[in-house]
Amino acid sequence: MNFIRKNLDKIKKPFEKGGKLEKFYPAFDAFETFLFVPNHTTIKGSHIRDAVDLKRTMVTVIIALMPALFYGIYNTGYQYFIQSGLEFTFLDAMLHGAYKIFPMIVVSYVVGLSIEFGFAVYRGHPVNEGYLVTGLLIPMIMPVDMPLWMLAVSVIFAVLIAKEAFGGTGMNILNPALTARAFAFFAYPTYMSGDKVWVSEASNIDGISGETILGSLAAGQNIDYSSIQMFWGSIPGSVAETSTLFVLIGAAILLFTGIASWRIMLSSLIGASLVGLLFNFWGANELMSFEWYNHLIVGGFAFGIVFMATDPVSAAQTKRGKWIYGFLVGVFCILIRVFNPAYPEGVMLAILLMNVFAPTIDHYVIQSNINKRKKRWVKLKIQTV
Amino acid sequence: MSKDISIKNGAKLDLIGLASKEIEFAKDSTTHAIYPDDFFNLKPRMILKEGDKVKVGSPIFHDKNDERIVIVSPVSGYIKSIDRGEKRKILKVLIYREGDDKTNHQIIENKKLTKANIISLLLESGSWPFIKQRPYNIIARPDKLPKAIFVSTHTTAPYDIDYDFILGERLEDFQKGVSIMSKIIEKPVTLTVTANRQSIFSQIKNLDIINVKGKHPSGNLSFQINRINPINVGECVWVINPEDIANIGSFFKTGNFDSTRTVGVSGETVKNPKYYKAQIGSKISSMISKNDVNNFESNRYINGDPLTGTKVDFDGYLGYYNNIFSVIQEGDKYRMFGWLPFKDNHIPSFSRTSFSWLFPKNKKVNTNLNGDERALVITGEMEKFFPMDIYPMQLLKACIIEDIEKMELLGIYEIIPEDFGLIDYSNTSKIEAQEIIKNAIQLMLKEVG
Helix, strand or coil: CHHHHHHHHHHHHHHCCCCCCHHHHHHHHHHHHHHEECCCECCCCCCCCCCCCHHHHHHHHHHHHHHHHHHHHHHHHHHHHHHHCCCCCHHHHHHHHHHHHHHHHHHHHHHHHHHHHHHHHHHCCCCCCHHHHHHHHHHHCCCCCCCHHHHHHHHHHHHHHHHHHHCCCCCCCCCHHHHHHHHHHHHCHHHHCCCCCCCCCHHHCCCCCCCCHHHHHHCCCCCCCCHHHHHHCCCCCCCCCCCHHHHHHHHHHHHHHCCCCHHHHHHHHHHHHHHHHHHHHHCCCCCCCCCHHHHHHCCCHHHHHHHHCCCCCCCCCCHHHHHHHHHHHHHHHHHHHHHCCCCCCCHHHHHHHHHHHHHHHHHHHHHHHHHHHHHHHHHHHHHHC | CCEEEEECCCCCCCCCCCCEEEEEECCCCCEEEECHHHCCCCCEEECCCCCCEECECCEEEEECCEEEEEEECCCCEEEEEEEECHHHCEEEEEEEECCCCECCCCCCCHHHCCHHHHHHHHHHHCCHHHEEEECCCEECCCCCCCCCEEEECCCCCCCCCCHHHHCHHHHHHHHHHHHHHHHHHCCCEEEEEECCCCCHHHHCCCEEEEEEEECCCCCCHHHHHHHHCCCCCCCCEEEECHHHHHHHHHHHHHCCCCCEEEEEEEECCECCCEEEEEECCEEHHHCCCHHHECCHHHEEEEEECCCCCEEECCCCECCCCCCEEEEEECCCCCEECCCCCCCCCCCCCCCCCCHHHHCCCCCCCECECCCCCCCCCCCCCCHHHCCCCCCHHHHHHHHHCCCHHHHHHHCHHHCCHHHHHHHHHHCCCCCCHHHHHHHHHHHHHHHCC
């Protein structure tokens, strides 16, 4: 440790104030603080500080994503071998999945972090850790066969337009990862929907029917999958969103560490269940009579409400706001699924829509707090008059 | 009958090295100092110059905005030096201690004391700066009477002291102070005590006693006032530190300014943490010497508690108001991969990304920032440590953009920087909340007054 520290101190010199590479200090700082929590001591305010920081928080989210990611890697291989009728072992499936998914993760991180570093150097602020999570989320919610250049373009769009244009980490209105997906969804629809994109290599092999469950339902076809399969996640879909079970493991980590808001998760669940139930009673078509509990375990709903809707920056920020925001995410998700067959998966659009409305929800919640205070003042004025 | 309030939200931060209940007289300090920065928003104008003789209670400087507010010398002797910084700002007035001359004030008989008498005596004697005014926590303005006077003996900050212990022998002074102050507002002074605990103050007359239950920051008066008698636009209340009530009482008994300051000296590296009876502006070395602390060089010395105090050199002096003196180890060391969750659990953390809650006895703290400042990302965490009907993060944001109207509406009148101490400590983005609020209040004072 001392050896690394000593060498780092040597390398650090030109990056410090007055050094030749002073401008690139944020980039150096990002690497240095990755290895070591800095020796910075408090100058203003409280003299002692909690051990938690943004890096620790973001890394915890990444840990929570791991179960879903590993299952996603396995499922990619599993779907490929099953659909092409080949014999395979667990290792084969993992290897095939890794072969498909690792390049996506690498592209997402390299492209996204390059932009982040660029902006940090240009603006002279430290590199924020937010992209560590975004960069992993993006490949996890894309179809596996998406060309890497499309992924790169989506990442560029998300980081530049959804994030940096608004002022960087902490300032964005929309969840950057979902913005990347929405961009790809509307820019390259043929690669983002249909029955040939959800299973690895499906477009090259005849006879594969790799439609997602929601896609089949929207097209009025029958479903061959059981609820257990939907919950376990051995179904076609975006890379890592299929398994409700593994998403729930991640949710448990997020809830235990207190990083994600349980209010949002719970209220989304309530919202979606209620609307799902309502449609079950109505039951006018195949989609409406799709059992409400299946709605919760199919598609990206679980992944969306656990990892996306709870993004603290783009979600509502007040306690009461979080309840309303989450509830409406759930409601709109099922509404879009049922009423809009062009968008079989509603969770992405539901969350993005509520991202846009989150500041409005907060505004009214805060306004009610302000009004309470104002009322007290008015009462006082009447008394004194 | 006493009233009870329970303040939810907050956290207890027990640190190793709390002063034990043992009191010792500090050595006589050869020099004393007054730091004008201890008086928020006061612009000092010197009355005396270097070399001038002073008695206990001689005015040294007054406030440029209100010449009636004077800061007096806590000891007798002469002005040794006036240290100035940039733009000739006065940093410190140093007084060399010699003899024991006192400025004696004629005290009118108790029954004849009127409101106006009391106020002018407090002003003349230099006891006035003991009274602070909310909103803003500035020295009270003599022309504006408060709707209530608050005194809190319910203490919750880390290393906080026990007023029952230090005022046990000064109950008479305390009673006198309470009676005098209640004369000004013509109603009882509001005193808060820790709930479910026998308090020596229950025998004091002219008091409205309120039992408070809660973790830190429920000991901060802002949160108590908000629950008991909230401050509205245009209103003000006064707050006084319990020991200063006794000092005011003592002045009205003897006619001499009383500068007693009992200080709890706490810290993990302090060999024998305990209380010291000193005076305002005493030299720190009159209480503890270099041999009384371990790792002398690598400690930080703080006037006040670790969350809200002011850093001071070991050669420095006690602050004007604080009853706490803390010693914390400097944390200027690197920690490899310290950002990994569940690593370094010896550092106390309120976050569940650390197992520190499993080791409640391990409370070793140092001054490391444990990260670096980042944009505000995590929401809902500040509310956990802010037991008031105020949205702390939204208020902070309004303060950052200097939107005065929004600051007013979001409740700036009800809070002071110290209330954000625990938010400073706990927030993930390492935002300097106290500093932001302090600047905002300064702006309010400038723009609204």
